[in-house]
Amino acid sequence: xxxxxxxxxxxxxxxxxxxxxxxxxxxxxxxxxxxxxxxxxxxxxxxxxxxxxxxxxxxxxxxxxxxxxxxxxxxxxxxxxxxxxxxxxxxxxxxxxxxxxxxxxxxxxxxxxxxxxxxxxxxxxxxxxxxxxxxxxxxxxxxxxxxxxxxxxxxxxxxxxxxxxxxxxxxxxxxxxxxxxxxxxxxxxxxxxxxxxxxxxxxxxxxxxxxxxxxxxxxxxxxxxxxxxxxxxxxxxxxxxxxxxxxxxxxxxxxxxxxxxxxxxxxxxxxxxxxxxxxxxxxxxxxxxxxxxxxxxxxxxxxxxxxxxxxxxxxxxxxxxxxxxxxxxxxxxxxxxxxxxxxxxxxxxxxxxxxxxxxxxxxxxxxxxxxxxxxxxxxxxxxxxxxxxxxxxxxxxxxxxxxxxxxxxxxxxxxxxxxxxxxxxxxxxxxxxxxxxxxxxxxxxxxxxxxxxxxxxxxxxxxxxxxxxxxxxxxxxxxxxxxxxxxxxxxxxxxxxxxxxxxxxxxxxxxxxxxxxxxxx
Numbered sequence: 061x062x063x064x065x066x067x068x069x070x071x072x073x074x075x076x077x078x079x080x081x082x083x084x085x086x087x088x089x090x091x092x093x094x095x096x097x098x099x100x101x102x103x104x105x106x107x108x109x110x111x112x113x114x115x116x117x118x119x120x121x122x123x124x125x126x127x128x129x130x131x132x133x134x135x136x137x138x139x140x141x142x143x144x145x146x147x148x149x150x151x152x153x154x155x156x157x158x159x160x161x162x163x164x165x166x167x168x169x170x171x172x173x174x175x176x177x178x179x180x181x182x183x184x185x186x187x188x189x190x191x192x193x194x195x196x197x198x199x200x201x202x203x204x205x206x207x208x209x210x211x212x213x214x215x216x217x218x219x220x221x222x223x224x225x226x227x228x229x230x231x232x233x234x235x236x237x238x239x240x241x242x243x244x245x246x247x248x249x250x251x252x253x254x255x256x257x258x259x260x261x262x263x264x265x266x267x268x269x270x271x272x273x274x275x276x277x278x279x280x281x282x283x284x285x286x287x288x289x290x291x292x293x294x295x296x297x298x299x300x301x302x303x304x305x306x307x308x309x310x311x312x313x314x315x316x317x318x319x320x321x322x323x324x325x326x327x328x329x330x331x332x333x334x335x336x337x338x339x340x341x342x343x344x345x346x347x348x349x350x351x352x353x354x355x356x357x358x359x360x361x362x363x364x365x366x367x368x369x370x371x372x373x374x375x376x377x378x379x380x381x382x383x384x385x386x387x388x389x390x391x392x393x394x395x396x397x398x399x400x401x402x403x404x405x406x407x408x409x410x411x412x413x414x415x416x417x418x419x420x421x422x423x424x425x426x427x428x429x430x431x432x433x434x435x436x437x438x439x440x441x442x443x444x445x446x447x448x449x450x451x452x453x454x455x456x457x458x459x460x461x462x463x464x465x466x467x468x469x470x471x472x473x474x475x476x477x478x479x480x481x482x483x484x485x486x487x488x489x490x491x492x493x494x495x496x497x498x499x500x501x502x503x504x505x506x507x508x509x510x511x512x513x514x515x516x517x518x519x520x521x522x523x524x525x526x527x528x529x530x531x532x533x534x535x536x537x538x539x540x541x542x543x544x545x546x547x548x549x550x551x552x553x554x555x556x557x558x559x560x561x562x563x564x565x566x567x568x569x570x571x572x573x574x575x576x577x578x579x580x581x
Contacts, residue, residue: 061255061295061298062292063256063257063260063291065258069254073279082279084156085159086278087279088130090253090275090277091130091251091253092128092130093134094273094275094277095194098251099131100138102223103192113191114141114191114192115142115143115191116187116192117131117132117142117144117193117194118147118195118197119146119196119197120148120196120198120231121157122157122198122201124197124199125148125153125196126153126157128144132167133160133164142168143186144164144169144172145186146173147174147210172186176209180212187219190220193222193224193225195231195245197210197213199227202233205232205241214232214243217245224247224270225248225250226247226251226269228250228252229250229269231244231245232268233259234259236258237262238262238263238265245268246267249271249273250270255274261492262471262492263471290502293506294505294544299540300579311344312345313345317344317345317347318343318395318527318529318530319347319348319388319393319395320335320346320347320348320394320395320396320398320526321380321396322395322398322400323376323399324374324375324400324401325353327398329399329516331354331398332362333398333520333565333568334399334526337519337522337523337526338527338530339362340572341531341542342528342531342572343526346530348368349368349380352371352372353374355367355368368387370383374401375405375406376400376409377409379405380409385416385417388419392531392532393419393421393526393530394417394420395522395526396421397422397425397426398518398519398522400427402426410431411437414437414441415440417444420529421446421447422522423447424518425522428451428458429455431459432459438482441483447482448486448487448538452490453467453468460474460478467488472494474488476500476502478496479498479500480500484498485497485536487539489518491510492504493505493543493547495539495540497536507543507548507550509559510560511554511557511558512546512547517564520546520567521542521543521546524571525538525542528542545574549568549571549573549574552570553567
């Protein structure tokens with residue numbers, strides 16, 4: 061599913077009005093109906109009669125406010141007790157919003173204009189009595205901070221105990237960057253129209269949007285073709301299509317051989333977790349190249365893999381190259397990095413790998429930190445074969461020579477620009493992991509939760525990417541599939557564990573189960 065900017069959404073709507081003659085008032089009515097459906101689903105889930113529900117709808121003067129007033133009218137027609145709190149002068153309504161204001165006046169809805177501090181008590185009372193609050197103050201056109209009075213109203217919405225649904229986007233959240241300046245509505249559910257907006261998924265968007273529902277509101281998909289869209293959100297349907305089919309005649313050799321160069325003294329766990337991720341992703345054979353000093357521990361810790369000791373007690377050095385080179389013969393992919401140390405000799409080993417290995421190559425952890433010190437190393441890979449880099453924000457900051465804060469403030473543009481510059485698939489990890497391709501395409505992953513913020517989950521992801529590459533999945537698709545299933549495994553665990561306490565090895569072990577659920581749903 062494509063993700064659009066605010067400007068792109070406005071152009072798409074404009075074309076729909078002009079070319080198809082779709083009345084804008086109809087789109088507003090469709091949008092309102094979509095919100096009403098979500099409220100009714102919520103009410104049904106709590107097994108209460110609609111007539112017993114009290115709803116406060118907070119509206120602004122623009123089209124988002126028009127949507128909110130249409131929502132209020134439709135809810136009133138269903139017997140709900142609806143209060144509309146207007147953060148504008150009625151004389152300010154124009155166009156479709158004005159039409160919906162006039163229609164609203166013919167209903168049983170209670171209408172109040174909130175003009176200043178003296179009316180905040182009235183707003184606070186209405187919100188405190190509500191079962192549902194509808195945020196229809198600002199839509200996707202907002203830039204900058206909220207005006208003071210509206211910011212105070214937003215604080216009251218956030219303080220209320222009611223279930224909050226935002227119309228199109230939470231008021232105060234910027235639609236293109238997911239930025240919040242001081243205040244924004246914290247919604248339990250956001251119902252957006254047409255397509256997701258960038259701000260729903262970037263930066264603080266997921267934190268403020270809650271569950272996101274996308275309703276097409278009758279806009280034909282053909283209008284997407286007129287836009288130069290390069291950002292998509294990963295979907296269940298799209299990921300299911302990437303799952304490779306296994307033949308009943310297959311065996312471990314045909315199911316793919318992956319090579320993992322990893323581990324050092326004190327960091328054998330990272331190698332084990334990456335290996336576990338590769339096997340749980342379905343690799344037929346996993347061959348691990350590790351320093352001789354930890355080979356016995358790794359061999360005992362992951363009995364399903366074959367372990368090839370390389371010279372060196374503590375970490376991999378350039379002396380490991382002949383072992384890696386030999387293992388790469390007949391293999392389908394190589395991953396380097398989990399649990400390595402930034403030994404100076406690692407630089408020479410990495411130079412050999414980048415220049416001489418033509419297999420799809422995944423670089424993570426200290427392999428990335430070596431490149432951060434000597435960025436020109438990536439030039440050795442050009443034209444040699446597919447490359448996937450999997451940095452977390454701190455590693456990305458070191459690779460780019462900027463602060464982590466700067467990375468987080470500009471995640472999408474940075475990931476795309478670096479994927480193009482480095483001629484690599486970049487997996488920028490974090491809340492809503494971004495997968496950027498060398499051709500400028502980007503994919504946003506909606507799965508995962510804060511529980512993934514624990515040691516070793518990144519190693520599992522690296523191994524998982526290796527596992528899918530070994531099975532013949534193309535590099536970009538392997539990265540997308542791995543990230544999606546990795547997050548899905550965490551979400552499955554969170555249903556019983558919450559957002560803390562589950563471990564990286566549990567994420568790895570849950571991968572086959574969520575993959576099978578994805579395949580059969």
